[in-house]
Amino acid sequence: SEEKTQEISSYAVAFPDTLYHNASERANATFVLLARNSDINGVVSSMQSVEDRFNRHYNYPWVLLNDEPFTDSFKERVSIISRAPISFGLIPKEHWVQPDWIDEDRARLGRQKMMAQRIIYAGSVPYRNMCRFNSGFFFHHELLRPYRYYWRVEPDVRFFCDIKYDPFIYMREHDKIYSFTISLTEWAPTIPTLWSTVKEFMATHPDYIDPHNAMDYLSNNGGNTYNLCHFWSNFEIADMDFWRSEAYQAFFNFLESKGGFYYERWGDAPVHSIAAALFARRDQIHFFRDIGYRHESFQHCPQGDQWSEGRCSCDPADSFDYSPNSCVKKFEDLFS
Numbered sequence: 355s356e357e358k359t360q361e362i363s364s365y366a367v368a369f370p371d372t373l374y375h376n377a378s379e380r381a382n383a384t385f386v387l388l389a390r391n392s393d394i395n396g397v398v399s400s401m402q403s404v405e406d407r408f409n410r411h412y413n414y415p416w417v418l419l420n421d422e423p424f425t426d427s428f429k430e431r432v433s434i435i436s437r438a439p440i441s442f443g444l445i446p447k448e449h450w451v452q453p454d455w456i457d458e459d460r461a462r463l464g465r466q467k468m469m470a471q472r473i474i475y476a477g478s479v480p481y482r483n484m485c486r487f488n489s490g491f492f493f494h495h496e497l498l499r500p501y502r503y504y505w506r507v508e509p510d511v512r513f514f515c516d517i518k519y520d521p522f523i524y525m526r527e528h529d530k531i532y533s534f535t536i537s538l539t540e541w542a543p544t545i546p547t548l549w550s551t552v553k554e555f556m557a558t559h560p561d562y563i564d565p566h567n568a569m570d571y572l573s574n575n576g577g578n579t580y581n582l583c584h585f586w587s588n589f590e591i592a593d594m595d596f597w598r599s600e601a602y603q604a605f606f607n608f609l610e611s612k613g614g615f616y617y618e619r620w621g622d623a624p625v626h627s628i629a630a631a632l633f634a635r636r637d638q639i640h641f642f643r644d645i646g647y648r649h650e651s652f653q654h655c656p657q658g659d660q661w662s663e664g665r666c667s668c669d670p671a672d673s674f675d676y677s678p679n680s681c682v683k684k685f686e687d688l689f690s
């Protein structure tokens with residue numbers, strides 16, 4: 355009886371599970387997680403969070419990638435976390451290591467200059483390999499080629515809330531190509547010449563710029579200078595066909611030709627963000643307000659009904675959205 359239901363669970367009555375977990379409709383999608391063998395504890399922790407809050411109801415596959423072969427013990431520990439198919443891929447050398455044509459003396463000087471400014475990962479070549487791989491190559495990996503949409507996960511991230519619908523289907527049905535949960539400003543010393551390179555590209559390829567672009571998210575003066583706003587790419591649900599498109603391929607190849615992934619420390623976050631903001635319509639970028647997410651040192655915590663209905667474990671007062679370095683306001687201004 356109705357009375358009995360209320361006795362059993364006030365939560366179930368307040369938030370009935372209607373329309374949720376319609377897992378019959380599938381998107382052509384996968385999780386993707388890049389990691390080192392030494393990241394194992396953070397990897398299983400992140401995967402557990404994703405599985406508990408979403409994927410145990412959907413069983414989208416996992417693709418794990420590494421520039422070195424995953425060890426048997428890594429694979430064993432990962433394999434018990436999900437019932438979904440999990441594949442382990444090796445990244446081809448040419449998609450990872452610093453290319454031969456990069457002037458190593460110039461690259462070293464760039465690293466030293468950045469170290470003197472105490473920038474995080476300033477002296478790291480592997481970090482630069484990772485940024486370049488995430489910018490230009492992951493979506494070409496043979497394990498990812500069959501898929502259109504991906505959800506990027508990193509070690510040691512956390513999902514705070516139940517996700518009671520399929521975000522991949524949402525992306526497809528709403529014609530979205532890129533999405534985010536946290537948006538912030540980049541460290542300027544990591545990208546000294548990125549914007550001038552972008553402007554050079556725009557001048558030679560005006561045809562690639564979407565007339566309904568989000569330039570005003572990137573620039574406060576119509577494109578003259580970059581305001582450093584970007585989407586934090588450790589969380590991404592996006593459309594790999596966008597990265598595989600002629601426009602993005604031309605853009606990445608142009609950036610690559612300048613060597614800025616090594617002479618500076620161009621991150622995949624500003625690279626992806628700038629491309630999504632320029633080569634797509636602004637309404638094709640989505641802010642997943644309802645996805646509670648943390649990657650040190652910031653988090654996005656849903657507010658109001660989204661917080662309670664998602665059974666979110668985050669403190670709604672701790673959400674990066676309107677912090678001084680957040681660009682969410684700028685993103686929202688595009689639509690007002």
Ligand code: GDP
Nearest residue numbers: 388389390393419420421480481484508509588
């Ligand atoms: P941060 O989030 O910018 O502090 O950088 P992370 O250390 O989290 O690295 C970003 C992602 O790339 C994570 O998924 C890491 O596991 C992965 N990663 C970083 N460096 C390497 C590397 O040298 N090899 C591999 N296989 N993965 C890496």
Ligand code: MN
Nearest residue numbers: 508509588649
């Ligand atoms: Mn990280």
